[in-house]
Amino acid sequence: LLLKRAEQATGGKGKEFGCFSQEMLDEKPGSVQAMVKKRLDRGGDDWQVPTSGVLEFAFEVPRFYDAKDSVAEMLRKHEVKMRIPVTFHSFIRLKDLYDSMPHHGSQEIFLSAMSYDLAFKFGQVKVLAEADKESRAKAVTHLLGAIEEQPNKRVLLDLVGSATRSITKMQAQQVQGSCSSLLYLCNQHPDGHYLLNLSSAPDRAVARRCILLSAWRRTVSESQNLLDCSQYGNHDSIRNAFIGNSHVAFDSAKWQLPKDGTFRFDYVTARLPLAPNKALSDFAVAFIHKVIKDSACNFRDRLAALRSVANEMVLLPEQLRSLLRLFPRWHQRYQGRGLDARPRVEAFHCLYSRTLYHSEVISPNMLYHPKLFHSQEVEQIRDRLGYFHSFDALNLHDSKCNGGNRHGPLNMEAHDGWMIVKLMLAINQAEAGPGNFEKCCWTEKMDLFEKGYSWAIPSEWYPDPPRQGELTNTFNSRQDDIDLGKRKELASKMLGWTFRSG
Numbered sequence: 490l491l492l493k494r495a496e497q498a499t500g501g502k503g504k505e506f507g508c509f510s511q512e513m514l515d516e517k518p519g520s521v522q523a524m525v526k527k528r529l530d531r532g533g534d535d536w537q538v539p540t541s542g543v544l545e546f547a548f549e550v551p552r553f554y555d556a557k558d559s560v561a562e563m564l565r566k567h568e569v570k571m572r573i574p575v576t577f578h579s580f581i582r583l584k585d586l587y588d589s590m591p592h593h594g595s596q597e598i599f600l601s602a603m604s605y606d607l608a609f610k611f612g613q614v615k616v617l618a619e620a621d622k623e624s625r626a627k628a629v630t631h632l633l634g635a636i637e638e639q640p641n642k643r644v645l646l647d648l649v650g651s652a653t654r655s656i657t658k659m660q661a662q663q664v665q666g667s668c669s670s671l672l673y674l675c676n677q678h679p680d681g682h683y684l685l686n687l688s689s690a691p692d693r694a695v696a697r698r699c700i701l702l703s704a705w706r707r708t709v710s711e712s713q714n715l716l717d718c719s720q721y722g723n724h725d726s727i728r729n730a731f732i733g734n735s736h737v738a739f740d741s742a743k744w745q746l747p748k749d750g751t752f753r754f755d756y757v758t759a760r761l762p763l764a765p766n767k768a769l770s771d772f773a774v775a776f777i778h779k780v781i782k783d784s785a786c787n788f789r790d791r792l793a794a795l796r797s798v799a800n801e802m803v804l805l806p807e808q809l810r811s812l813l814r815l816f817p818r819w820h821q822r823y824q825g826r827g828l829d830a831r832p833r834v835e836a837f838h839c840l841y842s843r844t845l846y847h848s849e850v851i852s853p854n855m856l857y858h859p860k861l862f863h864s865q866e867v868e869q870i871r872d873r874l875g876y877f878h879s880f881d882a883l884n885l886h887d888s889k890c891n892g893g894n895r896h897g898p899l900n901m902e903a904h905d906g907w908m909i910v911k912l913m914l915a916i917n918q919a920e921a922g923p924g925n926f927e928k929c930c931w932t933e934k935m936d937l938f939e940k941g942y943s944w945a946i947p948s949e950w951y952p953d954p955p956r957q958g959e960l961t962n963t964f965n966s967r968q969d970d971i972d973l974g975k976r977k978e979l980a981s982k983m984l985g986w987t988f989r990s991g
Contacts, residue, residue: 491548492525492536498550498570513545521546554705556712560676563705564698568637572608580613588620596624600631604690608637615648622655626664634671634694642797645672670695673793676702677800678758680839682873685752696752703727703756704741710759716985718759718877722904728875730754755873758842760985765845767803774808781815788816788832796839806849809840810861819863834866838873847986848977851881857890867892876905882912882980883973886925886966897961898932901954910954912983913964918951919979922970926962933958 495505506522513519521544528535553570554563568574575583583603590596600617603609614636618628629652633645649668653661670683671691679702685692707724710717720728723740730739731753737744739754746752769777781791795812804812816832837856844850856862856870856879871879871892876899884890896913900906917925926946930938933955937944946954946962954960980986 492521492538495548495550498553508548508550509546510549511545511547515542519544552708554708556709558705560702560705564676564701565638567701568608572635572637573606574608574637575610575613580609580616584617584620587617593621593624593627596621597627597631600624600628601690604631604635604694607635609635611636611638611644611648618648618652626652626656626660628652630664630667631690633668633691634697642672667691673797674698675797675800678796678839678843679756680758680799680842681796681835682755682838683753687747687752688749692752693746696746699727699754699756700741700744700746706759707741715762716760717904718757718875718985720875720903720905724759726756726758727754728757729873755838757838757874757878760847760877761842763803763843763845768805768845769802769808771808774804774811778811778815781812792816792832792835792839795836799839799843802840802843804840804844806844806846806855809837809844809850810855812840813837813861818861819866831866831869833862834869834873837862837870841874841878845987846989847878847984848883848980848988851879851986853881853884853887853890857881857884864892876909877984880909880912880984882916882984882986883976885913885916885964886971894965895928895961895963897930898959899961900959901956902958906959907954907956908983910960911952912979913962914946914951914954915979915983916976917964919975920966920970920972922967925964925966927965929960929962931958931960 491508492505495508499505499507503522509521512521514524524544525536525538528537550571553566558566587596587599590599609632614629614632617632618625620628629649633649636645649665649672653664656664667689668691670685671694674695676698679699683695683699685696687693687696703726706726709715710724715724717724719725721738721740723742725739725741727739727741730737731751732747733750777795781795784791784794786794813833813836816836818833819831841850850856856867862870879891881887881890885896886894888894896909899910901910913926929944929946931944934944977986977988981988
């Protein structure tokens with residue numbers, strides 16, 4: 490089956506063997522190409538493989554899109570190349586098989602199996618949903634993420650609504666809740682925090698799509714030679730990935746989604762080259778502001794609406810601040826009441842990558858403004874977005890920014906932590922004075938720290954520190970020694986910061 494799949498993906502003629510790598514036969518190096526052949530007496534389409542031994546290998550089909558493809562085009566190619574499109578005649582056979590199943594449990598297993606590999610048209614899903622009133626909701630829930638084209642959101646909402654008419658109100662709420670993650674996902678701008686149940690078909694579809702979008706964004710970033718702002722130095726947009734309680738070093742080129750469990754992660758789009766002349770007018774922002782403010786919806790729905798149009802927005806920092814104030818700031822009185830959602834954090838996460846001039850966003854005037862964000866909100870934003878998108882390089886000596894001028898522990902095995910250490914070293918080296926680092930603690934030299942000895946960053950760390958351990962330090966600067974121009978230059982080069990002209 491994999492050989493046939495490789496033929497379809499590559500066009501065959503020997504190219505199919507390029508999908509196989511790291512081949513081992515009975516724990517010895519081997520070659521798939523050397524151990525298989527075709528039976529020519531059956532039309533040349535029947536692969537013969539060995540019937541004994543243990544074969545291990547990695548299988549990967551060629552990338553089916555390129556950096557010039559739009560999101561919509563990339564997703565369309567994915568449905569055609571990586572899933573099996575259901576033709577008219579195939580659908581008739583599937584429908585007959587579905588109708589012939591003796592009970593609803595068998596139908597649900599069948600629906601679940603189809604959702605993994607088949608690509609349906611919207612009308613086909615609608616026909617299956619209408620085939621049996623009692624299984625209608627399950628058909629929609631399982632196959633919503635397997636629809637080949639991307640219909641209008643209203644069409645999908647109507648489909649889910651029609652599937653809940655013949656069930657109880659509580660069941661309808663459960664179906665709508667399970668489908669909401671997929672219904673409100675914006676393919677053009679998926680930035681946000683996700684907690685997905687991989688046993689749920691809609692949640693699993695969201696996870697697969699976010700992984701695909703991260704891989705596509707990675708391709709675009711690499712082709713355009715954009716700054717790598719990822720957590721692990723691979724241009725991926727997914728960070729802080731956890732399966733259950735286990736942290737995952739996410740890499741879209743290698744990682745595969747498990748069958749079940751919870752998948753928690755943050756999606757943060759890399760720094761985009763936004764054009765200042767594309768910024769929304771104050772009139773447009775005032776209109777958005779009024780619509781959100783006057784809405785009778787709860788904050789979760791307002792955020793979902795904002796996220797669905799965020800890809801069309803380019804904001805100035807002052808416009809971002811105006812929109813943030815529409816959402817309540819976290820207060821200590823909410824502690825312990827189960828109100829984990831912090832609307833202002835969600836709004837910042839959503840709109841950050843659509844805002845110009847990072848130097849004004851990651852500054853005491855915005856992220857580190859005590860009246861705009863509570864300290865717990867700042868902590869959550871820094872954890873979600875990572876150092877590239879939350880470290881104030883101009884004020885790293887200021888106790889009022891970055892959660893204080895005591896930095897760390899910075900994980901130097903991760904790309905973003907290592908880059909912040911490298912940035913601090915560059916600033917320290919560029920500025921005059923006796924040095925900015927104080928009370929340094931590196932986990933690889935923890936024995937000295939525990940014995941009461943001081944440890945100083947060695948000269949061998951300049952310009953590239955080691956990629957191991959965790960560093961904690963205090964960064965102090967005398968006012969006369971601060972070279973703001975040099976800090977701006979380094980922040981632009983190493984963090985991709987942009988500055989307003991003039």
